[in-house]
Amino acid sequence: MKKKLSTGDVLIKVLTPIVAVGVALILGMILIALLGKDVGVAMGDFFQGALGSPIRIGDTLSKVAPLTFTALAFAIALRCGLVNIGAEGQFYLGGIAAGLVAIYAPGLGIPVIGGAVVLLLAIIAGFISGGLWGLIAGWLKVSFGANVVITTVMLNYIASFLNKYLIGYNGPFYDGSGNPQSEAFKVSFERGFLINGSDMTITIVLGILALVFYYVFFFKMKKGYEMRVVGFNSTAAEYAGIKVKSNALLAMFMAGGFGGLAGVSELLSAQSRILPDFSSNYGFDGIAVALLGQLHPLGIGLSAVLFAVLKSGGLAMGNKGTISPYIVSAIQAFVIILVVASVFVQDEYTRRKLIRQAKTAKGE
Amino acid sequence: MVPILEMKNIVKQFPGVLANDNVNLTVEKGSIHALMGENGAGKSTLMNILYGLYSPSSGEILFNGKEIKITSPRNAIEQGIGMVHQHFMLIPALSVIENVVLGKPGNKTVLELKNDAEAFVALGARYNMKIDPYALVSDLSVGQQQRVEILKAIYRGAELLVLDEPTAVLTPQEVTELFKIMNQLKEEGKTIIFISHKLNEVFAICDTITVLRLGRSQPSVTAASTNSEELAEMMVGRKCFLDVDKGEYNPGETVLKMEHVFTKGTHEALNDINLEIKKGEILGLAGVDGNGQDALIDAISGLTKVSSGKIFIKGNDMTGSSPRDILEQKVSHIPADRHKRGMVSTMSVKENMILISYYKKPFSKGLFLNGKFIEENATEIVEKFKVKTPSIEEMAGKLSGGNQQKLVLGRELSREPDFIIAAHPVRGLDIGATEYVHECLVAERDRGGAVLLVSTELDEVLTLADRIAVMYEGKIMGILDKEDYDITRIGMMMAGQNQ
Known part of the structure; x- marks a missing residue:
């Protein structure tokens, strides 16, 4: 008694996001043309920059891990019915903790054999700090009923300013160089993973493992089932004897932890010290990635790749100086709007199909 | 004209x-x-x-x-x-x-x-x-x-x-x-x-x-x-039986006992509830909607704390126990609002079938769910309780109301409960499904289960119940034995008068 998806069902699920992205790119081109720029040149820069050579592809793929992690930060919380807009702040906390480990742990007599132990510690520290940051919002929710959307957004600001303070001129981790920054990391992930000379690191493997964990946790494990019940229907969960509050707390800790891992993977892969505003919007891009991927692990992985392309192609257009990077943000906004719209297309498809079925059943 | x-x-x-x-x-x-x-x-x-x-x-x-x-x-x-x-x-x-x-x-x-x-x-x-x-x-x-x-x-x-x-x-x-x-x-x-x-x-x-x-x-x-x-x-569209065949009334030992139970709250709070339900009987709880029936169910199932009084299930003091501990006493619950409380409409039939028992063997092993057993279990219940669904993977919310209720009923009754709380179990169901639900409840009673049937439909209570308790503003106005059934008197009690 397996449920059979018709070919049409599968097609519509796969096609709508692709069409949405295609239309967004076309709108982007129109926008570029309206600004009087050469569309061909701009698009050439875009694809050349993102996918023009193996190294470029590697550089692009290096953005997949942080995008996957922030997407999971959003997706995990949403599975438990909580709208976590706080991946950006969790990203900062995770990055700060991991950065501090990478700067100071080697001096504490922790062996630096290939950096592995320190990196492992950095990952753990990043997960826990991001998790605790998420947990604040969870705690405010279960204790006072505070809206998670609002508290996580607030916590984003706090995290960003906390970072600015810590590495600022009066901050404890200021390196005294005259610029607001920390000391350089003594250990970081080795670049050139899989593709020599690129920015890719082993974090992309961690990202894939995280997606596998996400799938197994929510669809094969007791705790994940429990969390989904809470997310779909918390009243029924209470009836079934499931503790709603502790599930919400755990979900926010896990979500925050993955947000933290995003910070770890970005900071210790692509950057060499803690700087102000080191996130470049990963926390918010993650929301779009999760939604475009329809919260499905495979979908999240694919849309993380897509957003990585958009991000690095956009960066390349911006670096060439022909197109403002804001145009790229606008294209990304088109993608998000159209992806949301594509959900309605799918609903309409289902609705019409049901009507058709009803009519055939009546022999009309 | x-x-x-x-x-x-x-x-x-x-x-x-x-x-x-x-x-x-x-x-x-x-x-x-x-x-x-x-x-x-x-x-x-x-x-x-x-x-x-x-x-x-x-x-x-x-x-x-x-x-x-x-x-x-x-x-x-x-x-x-x-x-x-x-x-x-x-x-x-x-x-x-x-x-x-x-x-x-x-x-x-x-x-x-x-x-x-x-x-x-x-x-x-x-x-x-x-x-x-x-x-x-x-x-x-x-x-x-x-x-x-x-x-x-x-x-x-x-x-x-x-x-x-x-x-x-x-x-x-x-x-x-x-x-x-x-x-x-x-x-x-x-x-x-x-x-x-x-x-x-x-x-x-x-x-x-x-x-x-x-x-x-x-x-x-x-x-x-x-x-x-x-x-x-x-x-x-066919002849139907407006009556139900029941076995002889032969009550056994007490399953539920409530002693002087009070709860806090504004208008529906329980006010000195004393109630006993025995094995092999259906106790009908009549009353106009909103007179404390929900509060009574929530108190028994541990969803709200009682402010004073005691609740015993099978002789164990369950006052203040968690909902799960109470369910563990082989208590089954068919809630009034199945969409809100009884099932998760956005989950599959299969996943809804394990809502109460997912954490126990054989539904799960260690930290993991036991997918194979879960499928077998769902298939079995769907067949036994005649849940009409294209597949056990179908979203529960897509089933018709009657089949959703059969899903809940099947899940709850297949746990072989000692005590069943059935709140408005046929609300919104057609006559065919109603007959079926009633047959199931009577079968549970004949098997030796204790049943609390909460209903605002007087006809339903009169047909099924062995004894009838009437609630009004959080109080039990009185409990009538079968031979004392009198619709005028029950009506007076529903309106808060008892002479």
């Missing part, structure tokens, strides 16, 4: 559902016309079309012999059609008169509440209704609110009044009052469409009866020319 209303060949197509399929309804002026049918037969759809909430896919409506288009409820009111919904459309925070003038045609920029209030009170007096126009709706009883709704419709000039299951929320005495008002309206030449599925009420008050079944109208009959069996058959 021209009929006041003719609805001809009305068709209403919803996505996936043909709610009205060539329905014909003719209502004579100055009559009380019953519209009957099971849930989902299309009564509400038809009346919502009449009241301008839906537009029909095809068909025509004649009012006083002229074809009309009804574009909105406001438009319906202007043409002289009024409706009292099952769930009142009153704003609790506003006064009676503010509710009455709300949306009334001809309001000025500054409301003339005083004039309206005087006129409204005078209208009430005509029907022997005392009404304080400045009282807040939230301070009125359910029966009073209903009278306000009826008067409101008449005040706005309704010639044709639709009453959608008006008796569902009333005590037997209030029903009598309502019928008096309906008869007086009829004498004044108003026309009433009375929606109900209660046979005795229809015979008590109606002149003509139209039955809808599966979206189609059956030929109308006069009340004088038909009988209960015939109507039931028209509604279900």
Whole structure:
């Protein structure tokens, strides 16, 4: 008694996001043309920059891990019915903790054999700090009923300013160089993973493992089932004897932890010290990635790749100086709007199909 | 004489559902016309079309012999059609008169509440209704609110009044009052469409009866020319048994015992509840909705804490225990609102089947769910309880109401419970599914289970229960043994009187 998806069902699920992205790119081109720029040149820069050579592809793929992690930060919380807009702040906390480990742990007599132990510690520290940051919002929710959307957004600001303070001129981790920054990391992930000379690191493997964990946790494990019940229907969960509050707390800790891992993977892969505003919007891009991927692990992985392309192609257009990077943000906004719209297309498809079925059943 | 209303060949197509399929309804002026049918037969759809909430896919409506288009409820009111919904459309925070003038045609920029209030009170007096126009709706009883709704419709000039299951929320005495008002309206030449599925009420008050079944109208009959069996058959489409076969009443040891239980809360709080339910019996809990039945269920199932008193299940003190510890005592629960409490409509049938037991062997092993057993279990329950579903992977929310209830029932009864809490277990179900649910509950009783049956349908309680307890404002007014069943007395107790 397996449920059979018709070919049409599968097609519509796969096609709508692709069409949405295609239309967004076309709108982007129109926008570029309206600004009087050469569309061909701009698009050439875009694809050349993102996918023009193996190294470029590697550089692009290096953005997949942080995008996957922030997407999971959003997706995990949403599975438990909580709208976590706080991946950006969790990203900062995770990055700060991991950065501090990478700067100071080697001096504490922790062996630096290939950096592995320190990196492992950095990952753990990043997960826990991001998790605790998420947990604040969870705690405010279960204790006072505070809206998670609002508290996580607030916590984003706090995290960003906390970072600015810590590495600022009066901050404890200021390196005294005259610029607001920390000391350089003594250990970081080795670049050139899989593709020599690129920015890719082993974090992309961690990202894939995280997606596998996400799938197994929510669809094969007791705790994940429990969390989904809470997310779909918390009243029924209470009836079934499931503790709603502790599930919400755990979900926010896990979500925050993955947000933290995003910070770890970005900071210790692509950057060499803690700087102000080191996130470049990963926390918010993650929301779009999760939604475009329809919260499905495979979908999240694919849309993380897509957003990585958009991000690095956009960066390349911006670096060439022909197109403002804001145009790229606008294209990304088109993608998000159209992806949301594509959900309605799918609903309409289902609705019409049901009507058709009803009519055939009546022999009309 | 021209009929006041003719609805001809009305068709209403919803996505996936043909709610009205060539329905014909003719209502004579100055009559009380019953519209009957099971849930989902299309009564509400038809009346919502009449009241301008839906537009029909095809068909025509004649009012006083002229074809009309009804574009909105406001438009319906202007043409002289009024409706009292099952769930009142009153704003609790506003006064009676503010509710009455709300949306009334001809309001000025500054409301003339005083004039309206005087006129409204005078209208009430005509029907022997005392009404304080400045009282807040939230301070009125359910029966009073209903009278306000009826008067409101008449005040706005309704010639044709639709009453959608008006008796569902009333005590037997209030029903009598309502019928008096309906008869007086009829004498004044108003026309009433009375929606109900209660046979005795229809015979008590109606002149003509139209039955809808599966979206189609059956030929109308006069009340004088038909009988209960015939109507039931028209509604279900086959002969049905209005009675249930039960084994001999042979109660065993006590399963549930409540001693002086109080809870905190505003209006529905429990007030000194003492109750015992034994093995092999069905205790029916009657009462008008909202008199503490929900609070009682929540207290027993551990969802709310009692402020004093003790609750024992099978002799164990379960006062203050968690919902899961109580479920672990082999307590099963068929909640009143299955969408909210009994199931997760966005999860599959299979996943809903493990809602209570997922954490236990053999449903899970260690940290992981046991997918193979979960599938076998779901397949077995679906077959045994005749849940109609394309597959166990289907989303539970896509099943029909009756099949959703069978899903919940199957899950709960397959746990072989010692104690079953069944709250309004047939609410919203058609006669066929109702019969099935009742058979299952009786089978559990005969097997030696203790059953608490909470229902506002007196007929259901009278048929199934071995003893009846009546609740009023958080108190148990009394418990009657089978031989003492007396509908008048139960009615008095439902209204808070016990002599």
